[in-house]
Amino acid sequence: MTCQEKVKKYIQNIKAKPQLNAFLEIYEEEALQRAAQIDAKIAAGNAGKLAGFVIGLKDVICYQNHPLQASSKILNGFVSQFSATVTERLLAEDAIIIGRQNCDEFAMGSSNENSAFGIARNAADESRVPGGSSGGSAIAVQADLCDISLGSDTGGSVRQPAAFCGVVGLKPTYSRISRFGLIAYASSFDCIGIFGRNIKDVALVLEVIAGKDDQDSTVSSQPVPAYSQQLSVTSKKRIAYLKETIESEGLQPEILATVKNTIEQLKKDGHTVEQVDFPLLKYILPVYYILTTAEASSNLARYDGVRYGHRTKEDFEDLEEMYKKTRSEGFGSEVQRRIMLGTFVLSASYYDAYYTKAQKMRRLIKESTDKIFENYDFILLPTTPTTAFKIGEHQKDVLQMYLADLFTVQANVAGIPAISIPKGTDEQGLPIGIQLMAQYFKEDELLAFANYLM
């Protein structure tokens, strides 16, 4: 199939199922033009590594001269004046960007229900959520709307929807990929992640977009291996699973069974699989919510109606009223809740009780995660406690919604790489995902082992 044919097919698929609402916008003409150019390059034999890859971007990744609004009203009318480092690297290797994808507002959410552009639907069961926050990106790969999606994963926002939609979702090591051009939610957790239908595609995209970048001082200068060239497992591995995850109260029986079956399969193949204790699991969500909301409250302060985006159309007496009206109108309720929580935990009288304590606990979680990797190559765990839930099911109960991230946040708190891969379905035919975590910068081993497990 030529690039042009492929782009046409994807555009057709997107248009055929508008109710999925995976894309906020498709760059139809532009993608077709580029496809023609790349077809010519392929014919001439000088095409880049990603020639023919049709890629969608979550609406938090900058693409020069294209709208960008983190699925939020507050960025109404905003057009990015520059491209993210990842976008530039994709384009330099001849990828085709097909459009921007729906997500929870400012990447805050686990169901894609917090989007100013409306809910998105899981293609496996349209009455269910795709997960979030990168819901649209997961659906796009699931429903054959593009080859690859780039999302962002702050607490599971790539892996959780990947599990719900039955696709591969990778969150690399924190600092593996430049964040320049990624709209910040919680800077010390945010990671650009990759959705794909197979490991090889994900590995290839990772090797293109990862690595040093002068625009982001926090990015690692570690060399980037050719991940896609080393996807076979040649030795027996040591794998840990966490007692607290499989004994977790709300864990859906079919998911538990899938994890157990996987463990048995691995043992049968000669790998060592052992249970380890991880008593800190119960602190992970509180630590995550304190630290990410603290950072978010500061990161989202720039959306003030002064320089760009939405400003209230109502009259205002003074500056403060302009801020209040603009931000109350522009931000949805979940974003407002997190800004308020973050402002609270950073306030002088509560700083030590919350922020400082959570920082200390984050270090402990990192250290004890690190300890596990002294003895094991991977940690195996479910990606989510349940399969995709019904649209609206958790809308009344925020805490229930937050629990959807219980198994994914550890990798973000610790900063380690993690991947969710599809492993069968539950009784209702909904996809189940299992998750592997590895030590810092061991994406090569992680991808190879995930490839073997799939």
Add this chain to the structure above:
Amino acid sequence: MSKLPSDNPEILNKYEIVVGLEVHAQLLTQSKAYSSDSTEYGNLPNTNISVITLAHPGTLPKVNKKVIEYAIKMGLACGSEITRHNIYARKNYFYPDLPKGYQITQDKTPICVGGEVIIRQKEGGEKKIAITRIHMEEDAGKSMHLAGETDSLIDFNRAGVPLIEIVSQPDIRNIDEAYNYLTEIRKLVRYLDICDGNMEEGSLRCDANISVRLKGETKLNTRVEVKNMNSFRNVQRAIEYEVKRQIDLIETGKQQEIIQETRTFDATVGKTYSMRTKESLNDYRYFPEPDLTPVVIDEEWLQKVKSSMPALPRELFLLFTEKYGLSAYDAEVLTASKEIALYFQELCKHTQNYKAAANWVTGEVKATLNKMTWHINQFPIKPATIVALMQIVESGKVSHSIASQSIFPLLLEQPEKTPLQIAEENNWLQESDSNLLEQIIEEVIKAYPEKVAEYKAGKKGIIGMFMGEVMKKTKGKADPKISNQLLTQKLEA
């Protein structure tokens, strides 16, 4: 109007002033603190900007290493300890001229800790003002409210321009010390070439923390922070006013009305006013900046900065007073500006007559700079030429007055000539030939027999009249010393 307690000098005298200053110095880097935007002053509004300065979504800060080096230099100049592991922090508050909604600064790990600034006292002697900390931060943009417009306009050219904040201990006890401290800070930043030190243009800004206490007390009372003073003189005026305000409150039993707050100084009326409590009670919610990795200053880097340090005003002051034997006053005048001090040092490479050299620089050279409003860089006469001029005075070829009043002005116009050339061309070389002089003196004495009689009768001062006549006859070229000797001899004979 009834008299205030502070109008009574006796009451005023019971109290001690306690002041600490926070000085913001805008750094002279080419680019901004966290982006590559230009810092050039005076460009059209909103031209030194980029997506980073404007805090567009997805942008990240980038550390400018020059800012770190400049901050280290200031720390080394104050004898501070340099922090090796520097963590940046966010200071959060909403204001339209602050694009990100937070300022990137340093909180718990300021780059320089401790140190001191030595100031010279009015009555002579020195005093050490201890430095608490120096940290790096970034400036905000400028809001402009045009007359007749309801909308405010914002210029973001200044947003992100690097600053260092130098925080002193509350060691300042009177307004002269405040003035001298600021003078010393300004001198330091100018010597280090890290800030132009211009307070009127806002590149040096000062906030004062002010409290008072009864003399002899050791505990600190509630302090008030005063902002918005745009000259050294206004800092003094603000302290003066605020001190009296606080004393009056204490003396009238209203001490509890002195609260920890921020007040603004209005220079037109010379008073401080409370800023809205909302602003002064701001909780800045500091936390470590997650977008910047901590900057580690290793030994090699520190040594590199150390080796690039210029001579500091205090070192030069000590050199001038101790080695060159100049008075503290002369040394002070010479070191007030780095360029003048360096010019003087250059002179001293060619002569050991340091006092005369100092007189030339503090006299004719400085007077010319003032008159022409020149910077020393524009001063046309080379140090070596000044020394040559000094030498023809020393060897008696010309008098000092010819040198300073006639040759020096011509050298300004023809700096390529030597002083001797100019003296020769104008026939200004001094008559030191005693035969010729004797002849002229005898003529003069003969011409005024009655004056000679007066002299002999004891009116010794009349010798001045004879000198004048000698000078007239020699067109000023007579060596005054020799003429005086010869005249005295003849008159006494």
